[in-house]
Amino acid sequence: MPAAIKGTITVDGQEITITNPEKLLWPDCGITKRIYLEKLAALSPYLLRYCRDRLLTVIRYPHGVSGMSFYQKNAPDPLPAFVQTAVHENINYIKLQGLAELIWLGNLAALEFHPSLHYVGSDLPCEWMIDLDPSREVEPRIMEATAIVGTVLTSLGLSSVPKTSGATGVQIIVPIETGVTFDGLRKIGHFVGRYVTEKHPNLFTLERLKKNRGDKIYFDYLQHYSGKTLAAPYTPRARPLATVSTPLLWEEVRQNVSPTDFHLLNIEERLQRMGDLLEKVPPQPVQQLIAKLP
Structure with a gap:
């Protein structure tokens, strides 16, 4: 331009x-x-x-x-x-x-x-997204929580890509095959959410009301549904530091990167160097897992 x-x-x-x-x-x-x-x-x-x-x-x-x-x-x-x-x-x-x-x-x-x-014109999800939503404006444990959920997904045989929301949270994206329903994703989302909250009760919560969460990170599997939205990968965010919702490597999660590390003034260089991390993960066998759930 x-x-x-x-x-x-x-x-x-x-x-x-x-x-x-x-x-x-x-x-x-x-x-x-x-x-x-x-x-x-x-x-x-x-x-x-x-x-x-x-x-x-x-x-x-x-x-x-x-x-x-x-x-x-x-x-x-x-x-x-x-x-x-x-x-x-x-x-x-x-x-x-x-x-x-x-x-x-x-x-x-x-x-x-x-x-x-x-x-447009479909009632089937494009992908599966788990939204990890901190209750505090600054949450030093967000990458720890992300890594835990990523490990659980890996144990289920699912590859995924974490991305910063560009605000305070992280979304974990699982590419899916056509035919999976929103209700099916809610079912497996509840399964994973219940598991991590039981294993890490001081870190995660399934409580929807923010005032009742304390300092816990909300495992939000309900936002991913027809008629709802989440911040797009690579959207800028209206935060003071001009952050961008950025897909991450799992190694970066383990290194405890900050969502503020990725912003409009440096995102272009990152994309030229790393490309679109989401595009590199093929559709995952989510439907097979949903079918096995009680």
């Missing part, structure tokens, strides 16, 4: 108007809208892979991360002709199909991208 973005630019043959390119979106990092759009373009081959053909919810911060924000599910009006939408349960969702749509949303100060967990 050009060094200075003003007025109208052309992206994949589509004209997009860019407004206030020097507005600071992440003041602590010096990231302006212009820099943000450049970083989005670099992230696009990875981020789009996990948003395309899904129902998209974005979180917009018109005045940057220190200002007010709002969730946007319904597509705004007017809508550029190149932006596709899909209606689901009376909501007209945006479909994030390509770079032009991504840059258009970035110009609207959409700083977070939360896709549905199923494709």
Whole structure:
């Protein structure tokens, strides 16, 4: 993308108007809208892979991360002709199909991208995600907890990829074969969650109400369901340090990396060096395990 973005630019043959390119979106990092759009373009081959053909919810911060924000599910009006939408349960969702749509949303100060967990027109999950959600803003045990869950999944014969949420938590992603249902994933999720909470009662909890969790990490297997969303792999997050939801190596988990280690100012170099870690894991035999559960 050009060094200075003003007025109208052309992206994949589509004209997009860019407004206030020097507005600071992440003041602590010096990231302006212009820099943000450049970083989005670099992230696009990875981020789009996990948003395309899904129902998209974005979180917009018109005045940057220190200002007010709002969730946007319904597509705004007017809508550029190149932006596709899909209606689901009376909501007209945006479909994030390509770079032009991504840059258009970035110009609207959409700083977070939360896709549905199923494709448009389908009621089957795209993958299985376990969400480890700390009860504290700073949780030094989050990688310890992640490693424990990863070990349990390995013992079940499942390969998985941990990713930082970009906020305080971690999600563990298991690629799945077509045909697995959300209810089936809830069944195996409850099985794994109950096991780790019984083995590590001071670390994990299945308690849904945050006020009742104490300092324990919530093993959330319920969020992964039709109609719900989780932060996409490679989405930026509206946190002060411009963190990015980043897939990790299990070795990095064992090294106790911090979610704040991965952000808009260094993610491009990491992706050039390591590629998409999620893409390297084939679909896992989850359905076979579900069938064996009582």
